[in-house]
Amino acid sequence: MPEPLLRVDNLSVAFDGNPVVESLSLELHAGETLAIVGESGSGKSVSALGLVNLLPANAQVSGERRLNGTLLSSLSKAEWNGVRGNTVGVVFQEPMTSLNPLHRIGKQIGESLRLHQGLRGKEARARAKALLEQVKLPRSDELLDAWPHQLSGGQRQRVMIAMAIANNPSLLIADEPTTALDVTVQQDILSLLKELRDQHGMGLLLISHDLNLVRRHADRVCVMYQGQIQETGPVEQVFRQPQSGYTQSLLAAEPEGRPATVTAKSPLLTVQQLRVSFKRPKPGLFKRQPPAFEAVKATDLTIAPGETLGIVGESGSGKTTLASAIMRLVTSQGDITLGEAHLSKLSGDDLRRQRHRLQMVFQDPYGALSPRMPVFDIVSEGLRFHYPRLSDTEITQRVHQTLNEVDLPESCAARYPHEFSGGQRQRIAVARAIILEPELLVLDEPTSALDRTVQKQLVTLLRELQARRQLSYLFISHDLAVVRAMAHRIMVLKDGDVVEQGACLDVLASPQHPYTKALITAADLSELPR
Structure with missing residues (x-):
């Protein structure tokens, strides 16, 4: 040698x-x-x-x-x-x-x-x-x-x-x-x-x-x-x-297992013909305005109580924009209905009163948590806003109960985000969302920056919370191994278009669209436990 x-x-x-x-x-x-x-x-x-x-x-x-x-x-x-x-x-x-x-x-x-x-x-x-x-x-x-x-x-x-x-x-x-x-x-x-x-x-x-x-x-x-x-x-x-x-x-730390079977028949969330477009900058004073960029094109979807819909696709495919539109964080066209509430027609106080029913966990657990607030204030902030009549004792009890539910000790309530690992910070973000007892949780790449062992722990936690609370998830990820362990159904986005959708295991086992096949080939799911 x-x-x-x-x-x-x-x-x-x-x-x-x-x-x-x-x-x-x-x-x-x-x-x-x-x-x-x-x-x-x-x-x-x-x-x-x-x-x-x-x-x-x-x-x-x-x-x-x-x-x-x-x-x-x-x-x-x-x-x-x-x-x-x-x-x-x-x-x-x-x-x-x-x-x-x-x-x-x-x-x-x-x-x-x-x-x-x-x-x-x-x-x-x-x-x-x-x-x-x-x-x-x-x-x-x-x-x-x-x-x-x-x-x-x-x-x-x-x-x-x-x-x-x-x-x-x-x-x-x-x-x-x-x-x-x-x-x-x-x-x-x-x-x-x-x-x-x-x-x-x-x-x-x-x-x-x-x-x-x-x-x-x-x-x-x-x-x-x-x-x-x-x-x-x-x-x-x-x-x-x-x-x-x-x-x-x-x-052995690859995500494995499957979510609990969905028994509900009627949908919790219904989205019809949802479109999101953004204006392009004008190239010059006397130049013609270019057409708007269509980030999401005429998308339909439903999610039942206790069901997880996985959204997959490359960066720029429209995954996060679609989720932001459903959360009413970006302007969109189309109908968004959560239960009996037509979210797409609500604004101001009427919309704010519905916010506790749908919550979001963002991709970066550190950037999503205020570094100036202790965990107790981060988790209880939404609770104080939506339920102003709760006493301090009741709020403390709810915070400690929720921290225990995401496997964090009550003692961490006095600490700040920088004192925790990435997996722990993501648990804090989940606690902040579920303390409001939402019906729908939007999870935007919640495991992307985590190690496999931590990913597996978080996937297990999310499935347990779903079974216990009958939560519905809109789960966005580019990691197909995690999607397979989390999702009942899957929707594949490319350039704002839905190119394929169906039962998760069916799509992953027999993809029909060339783009889906390319994603699955790149993920190399054959080596992972089922």
């Missing part, structure tokens, strides 16, 4: 003396993909950032790290600046926060080219354009002049990859490069990374909690738990014959 591109021996990381990663050892060869998997908090990202000296000042890093035979711990600050972005490229987890919102895409790619290659002006722009084409982004000239917020999640991730490979690095570190992306975009991103790895002969260090993607795209895998390697080896060997108890539990 040739000398490894990257060799790590006994890497340990501590923050202010508190160990986070202990005695990590691994090897990565050129042209190989090594995946590090584990739950949030296991030390995956800290290990990768420790490898390239990107941790904050209060971090203590020890152990031997060699890249192309060079002892990295001996490098000066100036030498490190030459290594990062040049010999080592990094693709960070969240491209929107990693890209500077105040600079156009071309300038951000050009910065790395200027620092490491001395390219400026037209030469730098030409190279940046070529990089965007290399990562298969169309209309590269337009994208160079675009702002990060004008790009989709998949496009932003490709821009991050273009920046990471700009100087032909030997080692590419990809930290959760597909989190919160659609299944088809996930496959595109991982296939692109593999293609670039082969073209440039790079070593690829892939950090992920998505076991399906790791199985399909990595050569070897390291399983981490609480800062230590539990198991390492070829991907197929580890997945088929896991030796560690933690690896076995991780592989």
